[in-house]
Amino acid sequence: TQLLEQSPQFLSIQEGENLTVYCNSSSVFSSLQWYRQEPGEGPVLLVTVVTGGEVKKLKRLTFQFGDARKDSSLHITAAQPGDTGLYLCAGANAGGTSYGKLTFGQGTILTVHP
Amino acid sequence: DAGITQSPRYKITETGRQVTLMCHQTWSHSYMFWYRQDLGHGLRLIYYSAAADITDKGEVPDGYVVSRSKTENFPLTLESATRSQTSVYFCASSPDGTPTLYGYTFGSGTRLTVV
Numbered sequence A: 001t002q003l004l005e006q007s008p009q010f011l012s013i014q015e016g017e018n019l020t021v022y023c024n025s026s027s028v029f030s031s032l033q034w035y036r037q038e039p040g041e042g043p044v045l046l047v048t049v050v051t052g053g054e055v056k057k058l059k060r061l062t063f064q065f066g067d068a069r070k071d072s073s074l075h076i077t078a079a080q081p082g083d084t085g086l087y088l089c090a091g092a093n094a095g096g097t098s099y100g101k102l103t104f105g106q107g108t109i110l111t112v113h114p
Numbered sequence B: 001d002a003g004i005t006q007s008p009r010y011k012i013t014e015t016g017r018q019v020t021l022m023c024h025q026t027w028s029h030s031y032m033f034w035y036r037q038d039l040g041h042g043l044r045l046i047y048y049s050a051a052a053d054i055t056d057k058g059e060v061p062d063g064y065v066v067s068r069s070k071t072e073n074f075p076l077t078l079e080s081a082t083r084s085q086t087s088v089y090f091c092a093s094s095p096d097g098t099p100t101l102y103g104y105t106f107g108s109g110t111r112l113t114v115v
Helices: none
Strands: A005-007 A010-014 A019-024 A031-037 A044-049 A055-058 A061-065 A071-076 A085-092 A102-104 A108-113 B004-007 B010-013 B019-025 B031-038 B042-051 B054-057 B064-066 B076-078 B087-094 B110-114
Touching: A005 A085, A010 A019, A019 A085, A019 A108, A031 A071, A044 A055, A044 A061, A071 A085, A085 B042, A102 B042, B004 B087, B010 B019, B019 B031, B019 B087, B019 B110, B042 B064
Parallel strands: A010 A108, B010 B110
Antiparallel strands: A005 A019, A019 A071, A031 A044, A031 A085, A055 A061, A061 A071, A085 A102, A085 A108, B004 B019, B019 B076, B031 B042, B031 B087, B042 B054, B064 B076, B087 B110
């Protein structure tokens, strides 16, 4: 069973601060995705990273896939209250019995205070 | 653009009762999934389906049954509900077996409480 460990599990910061969320595994993934979930709703896809070392930016959010494709990070610059939510990483494997399925981390609950 | 809808949004049931959670998608996506979400555990896969009449177990299938007679529907049945099945249940879909390209689209969830 592939596992994804996210850290920290909880993060409470002030508006304007920077933060980084980590997603680590001992397994190699063909790709990794980050989702954001708001209370009462399902997760929504933010980004997919595929290539080892890849960096993608989405406004103030920067996503990086580790060189060995076993880990990823999400960095938010100048956090805003609207960034509050649950952030989930999810890894995909290309074949075998895991085909088509994502393995999710346990999530990071981010609270940004005005 | 209805997307993917789950019903009911909230359900309270008694231990031992059978309950069915519904999931309907309007995109004709091949793949559909059922996850449960519990604090500290993230999303855990219960069952998934690659196409109509093709289903397979996920990580935590015990106590659950699924069917997929039509591409657009993927109901999840708890045969005899237990308190440990109290959770938020999410249905998701994907156009094919390569989430690398499209990711998953999730419904809004069903909050189930077993008393």
